[in-house]
Amino acid sequence: MVDTVSPARRSEIMSRIRGKGTKPELLVRSVAHRLGFRFRLHQKKLPGSPDLVFPGRKTALFVHGCFWHRHQGCRHCYVPKSNILFWREKFKKNVLRDQRARTGLEEMGWRVSVIWECETADSNRLRKKLKRLLG
Numbered sequence: 001m002v003d004t005v006s007p008a009r010r011s012e013i014m015s016r017i018r019g020k021g022t023k024p025e026l027l028v029r030s031v032a033h034r035l036g037f038r039f040r041l042h043q044k045k046l047p048g049s050p051d052l053v054f055p056g057r058k059t060a061l062f063v064h065g066c067f068w069h070r071h072q073g074c075r076h077c078y079v080p081k082s083n084i085l086f087w088r089e090k091f092k093k094n095v096l097r098d099q100r101a102r103t104g105l106e107e108m109g110w111r112v113s114v115i116w117e118c119e120t121a122d123s124n125r126l127r128k129k130l131k132r133l134l135g
């Protein structure tokens with residue numbers, strides 16, 4: 001994939017992706033809600049402020065974009081062709097931050113799970129995964 005996005009557009013994309021309530025996250029919320037699970041959003045007091053927190057099951061869920069959070073083996077996990085060093089550094093930081101959040105949560109006794117953006121495309125699969133994680 002060729003990196004042809006202007007810096008302004010790039011920063012717009014980045015802010016949208018980093019912002020809360022992205023589309024994959026909304027999909028996960030709606031499926032979890034329909035399954036009857038009770039959850040809270042963005043618990044700032046917890047490491048990494050997980051996207052969904054299921055207090056009853058002591059499970060924290062992150063909904064991760066495959067590109068930003070480096071979903072290994074996924075087709076969305078590519079490296080743009082320009083500014084390669086910038087991207088490598090950026091990805092490294094994101095992955096480290098995710099690892100730190102996971103470790104911090106696990107040390108507090110939380111179960112931590114990740115739903116990848118690409119897993120939200122198929123709502124049946126998503127429902128099965130959530131049931132497995134939380135059921």
Ligand SMILES: [Zn+2]
Pocket residue numbers: 066071074075076116117118119
């Ligand atoms: Zn993926």
